[in-house]
Amino acid sequence: MAWRFTGKNVIINTAFLMNVKSKGVITMSFDGFFTHAIVHELNTTLKTGRVARISQPYPAELIITIRAQRHNYSLLISANPTYPRIQITTVPFTNPAVPTNFTMTLRKYLDGAVLEKIEQVGNDRIIRLIFNTRDELGDSQKLILVSEIMARHSNISLVNDKTGKIIDTIKHVGSDQNRVRLLLPGATFVMPPKQDKANPYLPNQLYSDLVREFSAPRDLAKQLQGHYEGLGHDTSLDLANRLLASDHLPTTYQQFIHRFDNPDPVIIDGKKKQFMAFPPVGADENAIQHFSTLSEMLDSYYAQKAQQDRSKELAGQVIKVIKNxxxxxxxxxxxxxxxxxxxxxxDKYRIRGEILTTYLGKLKHGMKEITLPNFYNDNKPLKIDLYPELSPSRNAQKYFTKYDKLKSSVAYVNKQLGLTNAEIKYFENIQNQIDLASPSDIQEIRLELQQEGYIKNKHKGKRRKVRVSKPEQFHTSDGTLVLVGKNNLQNDRLSFKTANKNEIWLHVKDIPGSHVVIRDTHPSDQTILEAAQLAAYFSKGRDSDNVPVDYLPVKRLHKPNGAKPGFVTFRGQKTLYVTPHKLNN
Structure with missing residues (x-):
């Protein structure tokens, strides 16, 4: 283990810094310091802006459109337990057909309100958005929207500043869930219990005492985290490294905490993709992607993670229906x-019937069984069960009836088996689509299941006309456009409405997957290979190394009458074996 020395202190574990380069170990999560930085950024952009629109596109996420500096900004406030945060977002979203009660309440109280300022409570992950508006009598009133960024305890509450009463919350928390705090309309808003820790932005010399006592970065980081409010593990580790490398602790400490007022937002793409307000000491510049704002960086970081989570959240009912x-x-x-x-x-019932008919004279009324020679098996004795309440001839007929019933059922059972197995493949295909779906795809999957009768349509008699979204677009290395259907409604439209009959259609062989179309009638072998890799990626076989993909001209596709969405038949295909790979959009 290598250590570097400066003066009297043991400073930095250089082996640890090598881990930073190779694994992206140091990160700055959404802790109190990052909250300080994002609040500063939001104030700079949104302060004195006016509320233009309020939406709740997802169950635990709020979008407030604020008109500020002659521009509309979409402020995302998320109480999602996995990805809670606050930021300005440019990611498009789709509103639900019916607004939630919380949305309607916010529209009633905040529509047209002026955002006076945004403030952080101490150095904690609690943010207060202070709005100035007018009540029903036209008198000025202050309302506070409190965002608590606390994992599964995250919440958003609208509070009357004068009375301290909660008007509504995005998640209602009763006494059965939390004995300390009620988060319900009408209850008095109480802040979460405050930890007995120092606010790092207030004058203090704690860090100096701790540096003298602890010389190993991880030990010092743990102590800093235990003494200062809002100091996450990753931030404390970076601060510890900087303090241990410093010849003038007060300057280093002040520079560090005030750096959050002028961040250099980055994403480090190491073993795990991590975001931070500025690069940590010792980070590999080659693994760093810089952004102009924290919000832009958060959009980039959460682009895929949050979308998948939102999709799963919206797909809750759909997933339940499919599983059932x-x-x-x-x-x-x-x-x-x-x-x-x-x-x-x-046949065993037919044989018994024929043997009973042959030896009918040996049967007596009331017999429960009889043993007779089986002339189909060298006259070996065969015990045959009888119904004592039936006559000898009716006993024989009973076996013939059972034989006829079983033989006639084969065709029906085979037909039902085919239909049921097809339905299993259909639902497995939808499960695969959900894994890669965007929120808009989920809405179309839900619509499809409503049309197929698996989900009840709450709006009876009001058949909503939903416009099917466009398939996802990709380009091969030579620039050829490739379209990928992300759900069955898109698949049907792509294969039978959008695609030219001489263009090339692809689909993984015998497993659930997307319809893929190359928008070229004579694509190169390389384009077909890359499109096949894309088809494999958008399939249930995406984690395999060798996936068979069929391809053929669109004109050879056929959709049987009454077939479910996304189902096609074809012949004359060729097959490639490829490793799944996603192309650039």
């Missing part, structure tokens, strides 16, 4: 296979 249908279908397949297994033994 798959459970029923798989149970039905077991039952049908058992019926086929029984039908395969139908």
């Amino acid at each position: 249908e798959l459970k029923k279908d798989r149970r039905k397949v077991k039952k049908l296979n058992k019926q086929l297994e029984d039908a395969s033994e139908a």
Whole structure:
């Protein structure tokens, strides 16, 4: 282990810094310091702006459009337990058809309100947005929107500043969930319990005492974190390294904490992709991506993570319906296979009927069983169960009836088995689509399941006309456009409405996946290969190394009458084996 020395102190573990370069270990999460930085940025941009629109596109996320500096800004306030945050966003969103009660409450109280300022509570992850508006009598009133960024305890509350009463919250928390704080309309708003820690922005010399006592970066970082408010693990580690390398502690400390007022937002793309307000000491510049604002950086960082989470959140009912249908279908397949297994033994009932008919004279009324020679098996004795309440001839007929029933059921059972297995593939395909779906794709998947009768349409008689979104676009290395359907409604439109009949269509072989179309009638072999890799990526086989992909001209596709969305048949295809890979958009 290598250590560097400056004067009297042991300073930096250089082995640890090498880990920073190779693994992206040091990060600055959304702690109190990052909250300080984002509040400063939001105040600079949004202060004195006016509320133009309020939306709640996702269950735990709020978008407030604020008109400031002759520009509309979309302020995202998220109480999502996985990705809670506050930022300006440029990511497009789709509003639900019916606004939530919380949305309606905010529109009633905040529409047209002026954002006086945004402030942080201490150095904690609690933010107060102070609005000036007018009540129903036209008198001026202050309302405070409190954003608590606290993982699963994250929440957004609208509070009357004069009375201290909660008007509404995005998540209602009753006494059965939290005995300390009620977060319900009408309750008095109480701040979360304050930790007994120092505010790092207030005058103090704690850090100096700790540096003298602890010389290892991780030990010092742990102590700093335990003594200062809002100091996350990653931030404390970076501060510890800087303090241990310093010849003048007060200057280093002040420079560090005030750096959050002038951040250099970055994403470090190491073993794990991490964001921070500015590069940590010792970070590899080659692994760093810089951004002009914290909000821009957060949009980039959460682009995929948050979208997937939002999709799963919106898909809650859809996933539940699919799981239930798959459970029923798989149970039905077991039952049908058992019926086929029984039908395969139908001949044993015919043989028993024929033997009973041959030896009818030996049967007596009231017998429960009889043993007779089996002329189909060298006259070996065969015990045959009888119904004592039936006559000898009716006993024989009973076996013939069971034989006829089993034989006639085979065709029906095979047909039902085919339909049920097809439905299982259909739902497995939708499960695959959800894994890669955007929120807008989820809405179309829900619509599809409503049209197929799997989800009840709450608005009876009001058949909403939903415009199917466009498939995702990609380009191969030679610039050829490739379109990918992200759900079955897109797949059908792409394959039978959008694509030219001589263009090339691709789909993974025998497993769920997207319809892919090369917008070229004579693509190069390289383009076909890259499109096949894309088809494999947008399939259930995306984690495999060798995936078969069929390709053929669009004109060879056929959709049977009554087939479910996304289902096609074809022939004359060629097959490539590829490793899944996503192209650039």
